[in-house]
Amino acid sequence: MVEKALPSVVGVNNYQASSSLSGSGSNEQEGANKLEVKLNDGTTLSAKLLGSDQWLDLAVLEIDDSKVKSVANLGNSDAVKAGEQAIAIGNPLGYLAIETLEKQGKIKxxxxxxxxxxxxxxxxxxxxxxxxxxxxxxxxxxxxxxxxxxxxxxxxxxxxxxxxxxxxxxxxxxxxxxxxxxxxxxxxxxxxxxxxxxxxxxxxxxxxxxxx
Structure with missing residues (x-):
């Protein structure tokens, strides 16, 4: 399961003033002058911040998908059966907030x-x-x-x-x-x-x- 998702994992670099800092939290991304996403194969792409939320520690970034070769498949909790292996990632409220951040840039x-x-x-x-x-x-x-x-x-x-x-x-x-x-x-x-x-x-x- 982990090996299958690994190619979809990315890193995020942000640049503030003359220094480069790495991080995935929303607070780091909000203060960035420039954002880059590093794909698993080492490719670096410029990123645009669509929205972030400090309470959920969540940031939604947009990149050019022409060089993206792998996307993680997210499961449906309603379809999981007793005894099946499952991995939960991140804040339980975060997934529900992604669509709002994409459309509005913030959460009311x-x-x-x-x-x-x-x-x-x-x-x-x-x-x-x-x-x-x-x-x-x-x-x-x-x-x-x-x-x-x-x-x-x-x-x-x-x-x-x-x-x-x-x-x-x-x-x-x-x-x-x-x-x-x-x-x-x-x-x-x-x-x-x-x-x-x-x-x-x-x-x-x-x-x-x-x-x-």
Missing amino acids: RPQMGIVPQSLNQIPTASRQHDLNLPDTVQNGAVVLNVKAGSPAEKAGLQNYDVITELDGKEIDTAASLREYIFKHQAGDHITVTYYRDGQKASAELTLEDVSK
Whole structure:
């Protein structure tokens, strides 16, 4: 399976000012003055950035396909049978976002207006001393920053609140928080369950649009 897909794997070089940097993430591609795609056979082609998304770490590039000899065949998850071998690559939301990036160059999505960090990335001592969390709270998303005028600020959320549920659904990490929010639309109302200074509380907020 891997050997079959290998000829379709490419590398991406971007050039910023006088230096050349290599990378595949969306942030690297956004800041590039020039982009090149290196095919598996060593051929280098100029590339055009059609769109990128920092949250999904996804960039869509366009190249001249006249020298492309191999294209990877993507499977259909609905057709996979129990016991069959399968490989999942990248963010589960990424594939769905590719068509939007190709057409619009960006993705419009709802936002709470916070900068979250996974609780499991916070040292245990800080969880107890700075966040004052009960020992029973082991997972969640810590609010590192609340943007002024955002839905989160309007709902009363503050820095260092620890979000553990959205609409009753358990939130384990910052990634699971984003994934839940991105499945909604601007204007949707959600209930946020969080801990502040050891006390459990909840708030209602209305999601708003953001395009970045």
